Each structure stands twice: as C-alpha cells, then as structure tokens.
C-alpha cells in the first residue's frame with residue numbers, strides 16, 4: 001500500500017510539473033553533475049586540457065569524424081602541454097619519454113614476418129610492383145608527349161604503386177591499379193573501413209533492417225573479404241603467415257601497407273618541392289653515385305644515400321601520416337607522467353604528431369630540415385611515426401624498401417617541378433611561422449591532403 005502511495009505521489013508530481021520540465025531538470029542535473037565531477041572529483045581534474053574534452057567524448061569523436069584529429073594533434077600539446085585530457089577518462093600524451101614508457105607494455109605480433117631477411121626475398125617483387133611499374137607508366141606517357149613533359153598526380157601514382165605491392169606480397173594477386181589507373185579495390189577498402197567504423201561505433205547498424213542503411217559500404221566490405229579469401233585459397237604469398245582469413249587482419253594489411261607508405265612518399269616529394277635547396281641536394285647525391293636508369297636496390301640506397309634517407313625521416317617527423325592519437329590503457333599499477341598521476345584504467349592517447357614536434361627535443365620543429373637526421377641516431381629514435389617499442393609498426397622494413405626505392409630512383413631518373421599554373425603552394429607561399437606552407441590535410445586513418453586530385457600535380461621530364 002505504501003509503495004502504491006509513493007508511486008502515485010511521484011506520478012502526481014510529474015503530472016504537476018510536466019514531462020518537459022521534468023526532462024529538462026533531469027538533463028540539467030546530469031550536466032551539472034558531469035561538470036562538477038570533471039572539475040572537482042575526476043582523477044584527471046588536475047591534468048590540463050580543453051573543458052569540453054572533460055565533459056564528453058563526443059568532442060574527440062566529432063574531430064575524428066570530420067578529419068580534424070591530425071590538426072588538433074599538432075596544435076594541442078602547445079596549448080595544454082605533454083599530458084592533457086582528451087576524453088573524460090582519457091589523456092593524450094606527447095612527451096617522447098612517456099611515449100617510450102608506454103610502448104614497452106605490449107608484445108610485437110607480426111614482427112618476424114617483416115624482418116629484413118624475410119623481405120630481402122621479396123625485394124624483386126617490391127621493385128616490380130613499385131618503382132619499375134611506376135617508371136613503365138611514366139615512360140609510356142613521356143613517349144606519347146610532344147614536348148617530353150607530362151603532368152602526373154604523384155599522390156595517386158604512389159598510392160597505386162604501394163597498393164599493387166601489398167596486393168602482390170600479401171595476397172599473391174596482381175591488382176594492376178597503377179597500370180590501369182584502377183581505383184576499384186582502393187575504393188572498396190575505403191568503404192570497408194567506413195563500414196567497420198560505423199558498426200563499431202553504432203553496433204545496431206550491423207543488424208537488419210538498420211544494416212540496409214550501410215548498403216554500399218557493407219557490399220564493399222564483403223567484396224574485400226571475398227577477394228582476400230579467394231586469394232588465400234589460390235596461393236599463400238610471402239606474408240601469408242598473417243592469416244588473412246581473419247577478416248579485419250586482411251583489411252588492416254591492405255590499409256596499413258599501402259596508404260601509409262604512399263602518403264609518406266607524397267609528403268616527402270611535396271616538401272622537397274617546397275624546399276628547393278634540399279631537393280637539389282637530394283638530386284645531386286643520387287646522380288653523382290648512380291647511373292641513369294640503374295635500378296638502385298634497398299641496401300645500396302641505405303648505404304649510399306644518407307641525405308635522401310634523411311629526407312624521408314624528416315618528412316615522417318614533420319608530416320606523420322599516422323599523426324593522430326593512438327589509444328592505450330593505464331595498467332594495474334597506475335602511472336605518473338610529467339608529474340600527473342593517472343590511475344589504472346585511464347585511457348591514454350599517444351599523440352605521435354605532438355611527440356615529433358616537441359620543442360624539448362627538436363630545434364625549429366616546424367621547419368623541414370633533413371640535415372637533422374644525418375649521422376644522428378638519437379634523432380631517429382625520437383621520430384615516432386612508426387610508433388616505438390613493442391608497439392612499433394611491424395611493416396616498417398617493407399615501408400622503407402618501398403619508399404627509399406621509389407624516391408631514390410625517381411629523383412635519379414626524372415626532373416620534377418610544380419606545373420607553371422600551380423600557384424597554391426611553393427617555396428614563396430609562407431605560413432604564419434615563415435616556413436613554406438604545406439598542403440592542408442585531413443586525417444581519418446592516415447593523413448591525406450585535402451584535395452589530392454587537384455593539388456598533387458607535378459610536371460615530370462626525363463633527366464638530361
């Protein structure tokens with residue numbers, strides 16, 4: 001009886017003050033509690049950071065969804081320091097020492113299959129699908145050109161080449177993306193990643209009938225998986241020990257193995273165009289050491305071309321394709337970083353971009369200066385684009401073989417320049433720090449220029 005009375009009195013109160021008012025009051029109380037908790041109770045309340053990030057993780061999700069994660073990753077450490085609140089129960093970190101401390105907390109999984117010994121066997125295949133295929137395409141275009149000049153899109157061609165390479169290595173299949181300018185598979189993968197992202201964030205979307213909303217993305221996802229399975233059945237490739245039957249693994253391999261290396265190459269070439277003195281030095285280095293049309297192999301490049309190697313390091317530091325935020329969780333013991341105690345279970349986001357630009361480590365961090373990597377082991381250790389420790393990218397050796405092979409041979413055999421009508425960027429178009437302004441980028445899985453079709457054009461002529 002008493003229970004019925006209580007329920008009835010609650011019901012009358014609701015009727016009296018009205019549902020809308022009640023909901024508004026409840027929402028205000030919830031928000032007030034969140035704000036109070038974030039500012040005075042949360043174990044992160046003394047860690048600096050943006051106010052909104054303390055209250056809701058929607059802020060970071062929104063930045064991720066609109067491709068602004070990389071931009072914020074670059075700027076926020078300067079505003080909030082090396083440890084700052086990224087979500088209500090998460091911090092982002094960017095001090096090199098902390099990045100390393102955290103990296104030692106996970107075991108490497110795929111490392112052995114990407115060792116240099118293992119990859120040495122695959123080098124001819126890498127060259128065939130990478131630099132040789134690229135040259136074959138450009139030579140055909142040059143042969144058809146009346147003035148010996150062609151305009152190429154280096155973003156697209158590098159992407160096609162690295163994509164073909166990973167197709168041949170991991171799937172034993174010829175994608176022929178470069179030869180045929182064929183984006184089909186690349187688009188499937190883009191869609192599949194969207195599909196995985198959407199269903200991970202909104203699990204209901206994976207079930208019928210909500211799944212109908214994801215029609216195209218789901219179809220692409222299934223196409224990639226079917227293709228991967230068929231490839232595995234046909235033949236196990238050099239890297240097949242990564243068990244591509246596992247669906248996310250095959251996608252991860254394609255994605256992690258192509259756009260990362262190709263966009264790093266793209267940013268390196270872009271930076272060389274913005275800094276002509278470094279471009280000239282790289283060209284002189286390779287042309288004095290190797291004859292035209294000689295195919296420079298990886299070990300020859302690594303031994304003989306320290307400046308070109310340094311250009312890639314420096315571009316990875318300044319424009320890291322993986323410059324977003326990488327999640328970790330504080331273990332049982334808790335951890336103290338930069339004087340902030342972070343209790344067990346706190347999420348930590350490693351800000352690789354912030355670490356690469358950290359002024360405690362780098363002089364003039366926003367300037368492209370490859371010389372800082374010459375004979376400098378410490379500088380290499382402080383470049384975090386491949387991550388570090390046990391979490392370091394297992395595919396980095398493959399990436400190096402591809403990137404050095406393509407860049408060195410291209411600089412040796414072709415003269416490259418921005419087209420004459422290209423006024424968007426150049427050595428004299430400066431940013432607010434007085435450095436040549438790089439193309440604006442957006443960051444989803446890796447950082448990509450905002451309009452690569454339009455802005456990544458180069459005029460190419462055969463070296464004289």
Ligand code: HEM
Nearest residue numbers: 253256257260261264322385386387391393394395398399
């Ligand atoms: C310039 C090129 C590349 C960059 C900058 C890069 C960077 C990274 C980074 C930062 C991670 C995350 C590490 C972490 O969790 O801390 C990663 C993971 C990974 N990378 Fe790369 N990567 C590149 C090329 C490649 C290539 C060519 C492959 C070969 C297929 C590859 C395969 C992978 C795989 C499989 C993982 C996930 C490893 C795991 O599950 O822990 N990456 N990479």
